[in-house]
Amino acid sequence: xxxxxxxxxxxxxxxxxxxxxxxxxxxxxxxxxxxxxxxxxxxxxxxxxxxxxxxxxxxxxxxxxxxxxxxxxxxxxxxxxxxxxxxxxxxxxxxxxxxxxxxxxxxxxxxxxxxxxxxxxxxxxxxxxxxxxxxxxxxxxxxxxxxxxxxxxxxxxxxxxxxxxxxxxxxxxxxxxxxxxxxxxxxxxxxxxxxxxxxxxxxxxxxxxxxxxxxxxxxxxxxxxxxxxxxxxxxxxx
Numbered sequence: 001x002x003x004x005x006x007x008x009x010x011x012x013x014x015x016x017x018x019x020x021x022x023x024x025x026x027x028x029x030x031x032x033x034x035x036x037x038x039x040x041x042x043x044x045x046x047x048x049x050x051x052x053x054x055x056x057x058x059x060x061x062x063x064x065x066x067x068x069x070x071x072x073x074x075x076x077x078x079x080x081x082x083x084x085x086x087x088x089x090x091x092x093x094x095x096x097x098x099x100x101x102x103x104x105x106x107x108x109x110x111x112x113x114x115x116x117x118x119x120x121x122x123x124x125x126x127x128x129x130x131x132x133x134x135x136x137x138x139x140x141x142x143x144x145x146x147x148x149x150x151x152x153x154x155x156x157x158x159x160x161x162x163x164x165x166x167x168x169x170x171x172x173x174x175x176x177x178x179x180x181x182x183x184x185x186x187x188x189x190x191x192x193x194x195x196x197x198x199x200x201x202x203x204x205x206x207x208x209x210x211x212x213x214x215x216x217x218x219x220x221x222x223x224x225x226x227x228x229x230x231x232x233x234x235x236x237x238x
Contacts, residue, residue, distance in 0.1 A: 004028040007083045007132040007143040007158075011074065016044055019063035020070070024146050027030040034078050036123040043069055050195065064175060072106040073235045074128065079200050080137040086209055088164070089149075090131040090142050091115055093123045097142045097159035097237065099131065099189045100220075102167040109151065110224055111167060111232070118229040128153035135207060139214040163216040163236050164188075170221035173228045175235030178219050180212035188217075 001014045004024045012033035015021065016064075021028070044062070047069040047200065051060055054145035060068075075085040075148045088101035094186040098115075100108045115123045126142065128150030142159040148154035166177075166187055180185050188208045218236060 003029050003031065003033045004146075005031065006074065006145060007141075008033050008082075009081050009083065010079060013070065015063075015066055016022075016041060017063040017066050018068045019061075021061075023067045026144075028146040029144055037070065037073055037077070038067055038068060043073075047072070055206065066231060069184045072194055075197055076115070076200070079207075080134065082207065084128055084133045084135075084192050084204060085145065085147075085194065086133050087130055089125065089129070090127045090144070090159070091120060091123055091125050092157070092159040096162040097157065099133075099142060099164045100167050101164060101187070103190075105114075106167055106169060107222075107224065108167055109149065109153075110227065111220075111222065112167050112223065114142075114226065114229045115233075119228055124155075124157075124211055125153050126157050126159060133211070135211055135214075138173070140211050145222045148174075148206060161215050163218055164197055165218040165220045165232065165236065168221045169223070171223055173222045173225070173231040175218055175220045175222075175231055180209065180217060184217050 002021045003010050003012050006028045010031050048065050060138040088099045089108045090099050093113050102108050127144045130147040132143040132145050142161040143158045144154045144156050
């Protein structure tokens, strides 16, 4: 067993397979734990059935099934600590956190890489797929997580979140700040939804409503170009 620290919360993991710890190696700690997750063989079987229904042609190793089970189970704990697992690419620049979100395949990672090409060492990708967002009285703090996406880009770091930007493909680059309303709440909920976490929708609605006091929301329409970076950065830093 091992203890993993995620957004400041320590969770004791009692896995079935020892290889599971490898997925969390950058986030382990020796500190006292706050919660405990004891994965059972029955839980592994249930997760395997879910994965097979979603990916019938793909073979999963036993520990990969367990890691995926933890991906669903850990957010159920974190939401009670005002922490949301969010689908997006988190970058840090000038001590500000920018989070780009969109449905898979839209180009979040591509846009984030354009920032690193344009600004160089001033930009760092803290998490390439699913950062953790923690609501505090001082604002929203975004943390890296073990879930770094296909390219496995990320680190165990934290930055104060400045804004969340919903990305859409377009031939013309433009950005608009949007209000916290029914439309923006819809995509915020979609990008924080995990199978098995449906029951937390009321908690997440309240979370995003409170979070909107501290961060700005944007709608970015862009192509793959250096100009897209300029439009995005300037639009969020007027």
